[in-house]
Amino acid sequence: MTWQSPIAPGISWYQATVGERPEYPALDGSKDVDVAIIGGGYTGLQAAFNLAVNGVSVALIEAHRFGDGASGRNGGQFGTGQRSFPDEMEEQIGFEQSKVLFDIAESAKHYVLDFARDHGIDMEYLPGQLYVAHKAAYEDDYRKSVDAMNGRYGYPHISYMERGEARKRVGSTHYFGGTRDTGTGHIHPLKLLVGLAKAAKAAGAGIHEMTPARSIRQSGGKTIIETPSGTLTATRVLIATNAYIGNLEPVTAAHIMPIRSFIGATAPLDAYPDIIPGKEAVADSRFVVRYFRKTADNRLLFGGREAYTADTPRDISSHIRRQIAEIYPELGNVDVTHSWGGSVGITLPRQVFVREVMLGVTSIGGYSGHGVMLSNYCGKLYADLVLGRQDMLAPFARLKVPSFPGGASLRAPLLFLALSWYALRDRF
Numbered sequence: 001m002t003w004q005s006p007i008a009p010g011i012s013w014y015q016a017t018v019g020e021r022p023e024y025p026a027l028d029g030s031k032d033v034d035v036a037i038i039g040g041g042y043t044g045l046q047a048a049f050n051l052a053v054n055g056v057s058v059a060l061i062e063a064h065r066f067g068d069g070a071s072g073r074n075g076g077q078f079g080t081g082q083r084s085f086p087d088e089m090e091e092q093i094g095f096e097q098s099k100v101l102f103d104i105a106e107s108a109k110h111y112v113l114d115f116a117r118d119h120g121i122d123m124e125y126l127p128g129q130l131y132v133a134h135k136a137a138y139e140d141d142y143r144k145s146v147d148a149m150n151g152r153y154g155y156p157h158i159s160y161m162e163r164g165e166a167r168k169r170v171g172s173t174h175y176f177g178g179t180r181d182t183g184t185g186h187i188h189p190l191k192l193l194v195g196l197a198k199a200a201k202a203a204g205a206g207i208h209e210m211t212p213a214r215s216i217r218q219s220g221g222k223t224i225i226e227t228p229s230g231t232l233t234a235t236r237v238l239i240a241t242n243a244y245i246g247n248l249e250p251v252t253a254a255h256i257m258p259i260r261s262f263i264g265a266t267a268p269l270d271a272y273p274d275i276i277p278g279k280e281a282v283a284d285s286r287f288v289v290r291y292f293r294k295t296a297d298n299r300l301l302f303g304g305r306e307a308y309t310a311d312t313p314r315d316i317s318s319h320i321r322r323q324i325a326e327i328y329p330e331l332g333n334v335d336v337t338h339s340w341g342g343s344v345g346i347t348l349p350r351q352v353f354v355r356e357v358m359l360g361v362t363s364i365g366g367y368s369g370h371g372v373m374l375s376n377y378c379g380k381l382y383a384d385l386v387l388g389r390q391d392m393l394a395p396f397a398r399l400k401v402p403s404f405p406g407g408a409s410l411r412a413p414l415l416f417l418a419l420s421w422y423a424l425r426d427r428f
Contacts, residue, residue, distance in 0.1 A: 051383045077291060131181070213227060
């Protein structure tokens with residue numbers, strides 16, 4: 001019987017094609033370790049691996065199965081840099097800090113590719129990323145971003161596409177100009193996650209599925225994490241729950257908001273060779289972004305929603321098919337073989353949240369839809385920090401990431417109104 005995640009709807013194409021996922025035991029009893037980690041996505045498992053391989057005693061707990069959260073259900077796109085184009089980041093935080101963060105993201109890209117190669121993980125990497133403008137008014141902004149990345153940021157792999165080239169590479173007249181990035185690509189995210197969990201286990205990390213954290217408290221200079229079947233006691237703790245923090249820790253919950261995103265996978269498009277003929281990943285300029293790509297077996301994976309709520313559409317496939325048809329009218333009746341959803345952790349400025357929320361307790365998350373590279377690397381950087389190496393999390397910690405307004409009772413309704421307004425703006 002196929003495992004149905006209790007926290008995210010639908011059986012994903014990733015889950016259908018990853019093969020048998022190894023199962024890991026729940027925590028049974030109590031453990032006292034150097035580092036405890038809450039959350040078994042990319043961030044937590046990378047931290048666990050890098051600590052264990054360096055001789056640190058570490059235990060990680062995950063409330064569900066590894067891969068049930070965003071790390072195993074996302075769009076699979078790497079991207080380049082941070083969530084915003086670097087020249088946009090530069091306007092907010094200045095060139096020097098923006099360049100540091102850009103370079104960290106480049107290191108993250110190489111780290112993930114090297115990690116997969118070194119551990120024999122076939123994550124089905126395909127090169128190429130197209131960022132396309134859904135409004136003609138955005139074309140100049142894209143040109144400026146290309147100039148900045150080629151020049152000030154020393155990144156030669158991105159070029160501007162005029163309208164004709166953009167439409168040919170996407171296979172649709174829906175978009176205007178855009179950028180083509182040959183220095184990045186896209187992956188099968190669940191295959192990476194499964195391989196990462198195996199590597200963490202082999203390195204000696206104690207990793208436990210189906211073990212939710214009930215509470216966190218501190219006593220005698222240690223942090224104690226209560227679970228249904230025992231406690232974890234540690235000198236240092238990493239909270240790596242991202243969108244799934246719930247009510248566990250209030251500072252993280254105030255800064256990282258879960259929003260729902262949905263993806264569909266079509267039947268193989270062998271009869272439509274002009275749709276993304278180069279098999280690049282595509283993301284557009286909408287605030288409520290649409291992201292899609294061709295898989296290794298020629299399917300179209302398409303993600304996006306018009307407005308965000310905490311609810312799940314009754315029929316994800318029909319919703320996704322309608323959005324596909326806006327871009328590719330010839331696919332109006334395409335067979336959507338798999339459809340699924342999950343929660344994405346966002347912050348108000350769409351910047352990564354890194355903060356010590358209690359003494360010895362660090363929270364990392366809020367990748368805002370740009371986390372395939374960054375979440376893996378931030379887990380590695382956390383391990384480096386614990387190991388006394390250079391603190392490369394500090395540039396993230398210096399970012400001014402405010403909490404969402406409205407408090408616990410109003411922040412979700414206010415976000416819904418804001419994102420609904422942006423979704424409406426995207427249409428005009």
